[in-house]
Amino acid sequence: MVAAQRSEELSRSTEDYLKAIYQLEESGGSAQTSAIADLLAIAPPSVSGMIKRLSEVGLLEHVPYKGVQLTPKGRRAALKMVRRHRILETYLMEKLGYDWDSVHAEAERLEHAVSDELIERMAMALGNPRYDPHGAPIPTVSGEVEQLDHVPLVDIPVGETAELRMVSDEDPERLRFIASLGLRPGVAFRVVGRQPFHGPVTIRVAGASRDQVVGYELARGLYCVIVPEEVG
Amino acid sequence: MVAAQRSEELSRSTEDYLKAIYQLEESGGSAQTSAIADLLAIAPPSVSGMIKRLSEVGLLEHVPYKGVQLTPKGRRAALKMVRRHRILETYLMEKLGYDWDSVHAEAERLEHAVSDELIERMAMALGNPRYDPHGAPIPTVSGEVEQLDHVPLVDIPVGETAELRMVSDEDPERLRFIASLGLRPGVAFRVVGRQPFHGPVTIRVAGASRDQVVGYELARGLYCVIVPEEVG
DNA sequence: AGCTATTATTAGGATCGGTTAAATTCTTTA
């Protein structure tokens, strides 16, 4: 009835903080207190407190009033959580029939409870996938992540053909809408128009009957690569 | 990044207490403070405190200095945890290649993190099994459990033929040893001898090359039914 | 019936991770 606790066990909260800081470092640079607070929906003073504790145990480097950085140890722990999350999402979709918009919430809870063994068994059952259902690369056991050089849809010039590679997994409604446009990682399309002043982008999905208009906000979160071929 | 919290959410601790109390009620009668404390590896005063809180929210009925009983609401919650645990164990064995001695610890952590939906998807993928790998009946979604009338091996008279129906899932070593005797739920055997004063029981497993001797302590946890047929 | 052993509860703390309100430091702009 008692859960096994290795000395290296991190608390749920700690795991959430490390993952959040990792995500901020990935997509911006330094992780600031308020950004962490926003991401975790927690008040800034709580974050200050936790930052102090995590720095003391060597998971973070903290420059007061500036921000934090993961130490190598912190980064390893964060990448472990990211691997767990993405393997879980993939497993839930592939093996248990979940939709891509509902896996995030489930993985978010499970990632704190699974053992390393379970994750590796799931990964094996999936054939050691490299990407999750949203196109995000899955870190390896040893903590390497593929560094993708994709570009938000809003930055792709009109006339170019591109392929969707990755979308954020967090908002189910957004994901459902993206799917309703015929978009998923791997789908190719041509950018046929874009309005100025953060206006919408118009795309022509390969094989689709008509063009789709994608609002700026949404297009900013669709990560693509430009491909040379032409599309219908 | 934020876990969804319905108003009905129970804490991990609460879930553990309810499950423990349910197990004590099943296999003994009333659940006493010290029994709960032993089962959860927690000091008795902590249990007193938790009992007070759980009584206040209507999950328990507490008679001071006597013991506690689950209310219908508490029983429902406990059975939900038992269902989760047993579905998880079955899934881990059937779909992810776990051994029957290692599923308990994993299920013990996961049962607090899974959603109802995940459990029902797992149950469906398994074909809605009625028993877990250790032979324990899986409660239904609506909270019914099959009441088994099995008997510990120590109470089966010499000469009778019996079938193993259920073993406790908690101790991996014990489970490995049981398996090494050729025993699993569903395996039939004849009781060929029993020594007095809590001595060992000797059994002849159907199709086995030689008799097996089972110590009293172990035999007390092997739940069987007497069957009429004869065994080699 | 009374004493003792067992069991349970109360009292008083610790820790973790969150809160709000107040003080501090950094940044930006007039």
Place this chain on the structure above:
DNA sequence: TAAAGAATTTAACCGATCCTAATAATAGCT
């Protein structure tokens, strides 16, 4: 460059869940 504004940290506190030590109630034995 000084002052306003924004971000961060400190201070004080809360609730959940655990602990140990001390007290209280029950039960069993003579």
